[in-house]
Amino acid sequence: MSAIEFILAGMLAAATPFLLAALGELVVERAGVLNLGVEGLMAFGAVLAFIIVYHGGGHFLGFVAAGAGGAILSLIFAFIALGFRANQVASGLAIGILGQGLSALFGKSYEALTVPGIQKIAIPGLSKIPVIGGLFVQDIVVWLSLGATLAVWAMFAYTKTGLVIRAVGENPKAAHAIGYRVIAVRVATVAFGGAMAGFAGAYAAVVYTPLWADGMIAGRGWIAIALVVFGTWLTGRIFLGACLFGAVSLMGLAAQAVGVNLPSQLLASLPYLVTIVVLGVISADRRLHKLNGVASLGESFERTP
Amino acid sequence: MSVSSAALLPTLVRRERASLTATLLAPAIALIVATGLNLGLYVLMGRDPVSVIYAMLLEPFVSFASFSEVLLKFGPLLLIAQGLAIGFRAKVFNIGAEGQFILGAIFASAIPIYFPQATGQWIWPAMLLLGALGGALWASLTAFWRVRFNANEILVSLMLSLVAAQLLYYLLLGPWKDPNGFNFPQSVMFQYDAMVPLLIEGTRVNVSLLLALALSLAAFVFMQRSFMGYKLQVGGLAPRAAGYAGFSEGSAIWLSLLIGGFAAGLAGAAEVAGPLGQLQRSISTGYGYAAIIVAYLGGLHPIGIVFSALIMAALYIGGDNAMVSANLPIAAVRVFQGSLLLAYLIAIAFVRYRLEWPRAHRSPS
Numbered sequence: 001m002s003a004i005e006f007i008l009a010g011m012l013a014a015a016t017p018f019l020l021a022a023l024g025e026l027v028v029e030r031a032g033v034l035n036l037g038v039e040g041l042m043a044f045g046a047v048l049a050f051i052i053v054y055h056g057g058g059h060f061l062g063f064v065a066a067g068a069g070g071a072i073l074s075l076i077f078a079f080i081a082l083g084f085r086a087n088q089v090a091s092g093l094a095i096g097i098l099g100q101g102l103s104a105l106f107g108k109s110y111e112a113l114t115v116p117g118i119q120k121i122a123i124p125g126l127s128k129i130p131v132i133g134g135l136f137v138q139d140i141v142v143w144l145s146l147g148a149t150l151a152v153w154a155m156f157a158y159t160k161t162g163l164v165i166r167a168v169g170e171n172p173k174a175a176h177a178i179g180y181r182v183i184a185v186r187v188a189t190v191a192f193g194g195a196m197a198g199f200a201g202a203y204a205a206v207v208y209t210p211l212w213a214d215g216m217i218a219g220r221g222w223i224a225i226a227l228v229v230f231g232t233w234l235t236g237r238i239f240l241g242a243c244l245f246g247a248v249s250l251m252g253l254a255a256q257a258v259g260v261n262l263p264s265q266l267l268a269s270l271p272y273l274v275t276i277v278v279l280g281v282i283s284a285d286r287r288l289h290k291l292n293g294v295a296s297l298g299e300s301f302e303r304t305p
Numbered sequence: 306m307s308v309s310s311a312a313l314l315p316t317l318v319r320r321e322r323a324s325l326t327a328t329l330l331a332p333a334i335a336l337i338v339a340t341g342l343n344l345g346l347y348v349l350m351g352r353d354p355v356s357v358i359y360a361m362l363l364e365p366f367v368s369f370a371s372f373s374e375v376l377l378k379f380g381p382l383l384l385i386a387q388g389l390a391i392g393f394r395a396k397v398f399n400i401g402a403e404g405q406f407i408l409g410a411i412f413a414s415a416i417p418i419y420f421p422q423a424t425g426q427w428i429w430p431a432m433l434l435l436g437a438l439g440g441a442l443w444a445s446l447t448a449f450w451r452v453r454f455n456a457n458e459i460l461v462s463l464m465l466s467l468v469a470a471q472l473l474y475y476l477l478l479g480p481w482k483d484p485n486g487f488n489f490p491q492s493v494m495f496q497y498d499a500m501v502p503l504l505i506e507g508t509r510v511n512v513s514l515l516l517a518l519a520l521s522l523a524a525f526v527f528m529q530r531s532f533m534g535y536k537l538q539v540g541g542l543a544p545r546a547a548g549y550a551g552f553s554e555g556s557a558i559w560l561s562l563l564i565g566g567f568a569a570g571l572a573g574a575a576e577v578a579g580p581l582g583q584l585q586r587s588i589s590t591g592y593g594y595a596a597i598i599v600a601y602l603g604g605l606h607p608i609g610i611v612f613s614a615l616i617m618a619a620l621y622i623g624g625d626n627a628m629v630s631a632n633l634p635i636a637a638v639r640v641f642q643g644s645l646l647l648a649y650l651i652a653i654a655f656v657r658y659r660l661e662w663p664r665a666h667r668s669p670s
Contacts, residue, residue, distance in 0.1 A: 084654035089398050090601055091650055098643025104636030219467045226460045265475035272464040280454035
C-alpha cells in the first residue's frame with residue numbers, strides 16, 4: 001500500500017474524534033458560548049466508554065455512557081458560566097481540568113489494557129476503486145459522523161432551530177426581546193456539545209486506538225476548538241479541516257513507512273505545529289472573521305430589568 | 306418572564322456595589338465546598354475519609370520537614386501565577402505557562418550540560434536568567450502570532466505547551482541524554498555551582514523562594530501602583546476606553562505574555578537548578594495549569610495569590626501523602642484542583658450579585 005493510499009484509507013477514521021468534537025463546539029459557539037473544556041469532556045467520555053466496553057457492556061452502551069457523561073459534565077459548566085455568569089474562559093478551563101482529572105482517576109486501574117475495536121463496513125463497488133477505494137471502507141461511527149455533519153449543516157441552513165441558535169449567538173438581547181429564552185437555548189447547545197465531545201472521546205478510546213493510556217486525548221480537544229476557528233464557524237469547512245488533521249496525524253506513520261527518518265517527537269508535534277500555522281493564516285484575514293464570527297461569543301447574557 | 310421559572314428558581318440580582326465580604330470569603334467557601342465534594346468522592350471510592358483528610362489537609366503542616374516540601378512547591382506556583390494574573394487582568398489569556406516553564410528549564414540546563422566542568426558562583430544566576438529569557442522567548446511566539454496574525458492566544462499558547470513537551474522528550478532521549486544514565490530520559494546531574502544556594506539548612510528550600518516573594522512584591526507595585534499596570538487593567542476592563550486613551554492593545558498583549566513567560570521560565574529554571582539538579586522528563590507536575598487556578602483563586606491580586614499558592618502547594622504535598630497513606634491515586638489532586646476552581650467561580654459570583662428568592666405571597670400591586 002502506498003503512503004497516499006494509507007492516508008486516504010485512514011484519514012476519515014483519524015478525523016472522526018476531531019470532527020465530532022468540533023461539530024459540538026460549533027453549535028455551542030454559534031449560540032454565543034465558548035466552552036474551552038472540550039479536552040476534558042473528551043477524556044471523560046473516553047474513560048467511561050473504555051470501562052464499559054472493557055467489562056463487556058458493548059460499544060453501543062459505551063458510546064451512550066460517554067455521550068451522557070460528556071453532557072452531564074458540560075451542564076456543570078453551563079450551571080456556572082450561564083447560571084452564575086462566571087467568566088467562560090475560566091469555567092471552561094476548570095471543567096477541562098476536572099474532566100481530565102476524573103479520566104485519570106477512573107482510568108488508573110485500566111492503564112495499558114485493550115478492548116476489541118469494531119468492524120468496518122465497505123460500500124460495495126466504490127471500495128473496489130483503485131487508490132481511493134480505502135475511503136469507502138469505514139466503521140459505522142465514521143458513517144454516522146458524516147451523517148451528523150450533514151445534519152448540523154442542514155440545521156443551520158434550513159431549520160428554525162438553527163436560526164434561533166444563531167440569533168441567540170448574534171444578538172442575545174434582540175433574541176430575548178422577541179421572546180426566545182436565551183439561557184435555555186444556550187444550556188441546550190452546551191449539553192449537545194458535551195455529548196458530542198463525549199462521543200469523540202469514546203471513538204478515540206474504544207474504536208480508533210482501543211487501548212487505555214492516561215492523557216490519550218493528547219490535545220485533540222483543543223485542536224477541535226481550533227478547527228471551529230479554522231472553519232470560520234461553517235460546517236463544511238470544519239469537515240475539511242477535520243480531514244486535514246486526520247491526514248496530518250497519519251503522516252507520521254506514513255513517513256516512517258516510506259523510510260523518512262525524522263525524530264518521532266517532531267512527528268508527534270506535527271498536528272500542533274500545523275494548528276499554530278493554520279490558525280495564523282486563517283485569523284490574519286480579519287474580514288472573514290467579521291463576516292462569519294459570532295458577535296456575542298464568550299459574553300454572558302443578563303436580562304436588563 | 307415566564308411564570309413557572311420565576312416561581313421556583315431564585316434569580317441573580319446585581320448588587321449596587323461589589324461586596325467586599327464576598328470577595329474575601331469566596332476562596333474559603335470554595336475550599337470548604339470542594340473539600341466536602343471530594344471527600345464524598347473518596348468515600349464512594351471506598352477510602353477512609355478521616356485518614357484522607359488528615360493526609361491531605363493536616364499532614365503537610367504538622368512537621369517542619371513536610372512544610373518545607375510545601376514551600377518547595379509554593380515557589381514555582383507563586384511565580385507562575387503572579388505572572389499569569391497580570392495577563393489575565395488585561396484579558397490576555399496565556400494558558401501556556403506549562404510550555405514556558407519547560408522552555409525555562411531547557412534554557413537553564415543548557416549551561417551545565419554544555420559546560421559541565423565550569424565552576425564559579427556565576428553559574429546559577431546565569432541559569433535563572435537564561436531560563437527566564439527562554440520562557441519569555443517561548444511566550445513571545447504566542448504574542449507575535451496574536452498581534453501580527455490576530456490568532457487566538459489561548460489556542461496558540463496551549464499548542465506551544467504540547468510542542469514544548471515533545472521538545473523536552475526529544476532532548477532527553479537524544480542529544481542531552483546522560484550517556485551513563487542507563488537509558489533513562491534524563492540529563493547528567495549538574496555540578497555544585499549550578500545549584501541555587503539553600504535557604505534553610507536541612508531542607509531543599511533554596512534562595513529562589515525569596516526571589517518568588519520579591520517578584521510578588523514587584524507584581525503588587527506594578528499592578529496596584531504603576532501607570533503601566535493601570536493601563537493594562539483598563540485595557541482588560543474597558544478595551545474601547547483604553548483605545549481612546551491611546552493605550553495600545555498590541556503592547557498590552559506583548560507585555561502580558563512576556564511577563565508571564567519570564568516568570569514561568571524562571572520557575573522552570575529554579576526547578577532544575579534547585580530540587581531536581583538535572584533536566585528530567587517529569588520536571589513539571591502540571592505547575593503551569595495549576596498556576597491558572599492559583600491566579601483565579603487569589604482573585605488575580607498579588608496578595609491573594611500568595612495565599613492561594615500556599616493552599617495549592619499544600620494540596621500537592623497532601624495529595625502525595627494521601628497516595629502513600631490512603632492509597633489514593635495522584636489524579637485525585639487534579640480532580641480536587643478542577644472542582645476547587647469551579648466552586649470558586651460560583652462563590653465569586655456573589656461579589657457582584659445576590660440571590661433573590663421568589664416570594665411566596667406577592668402583594669398585588
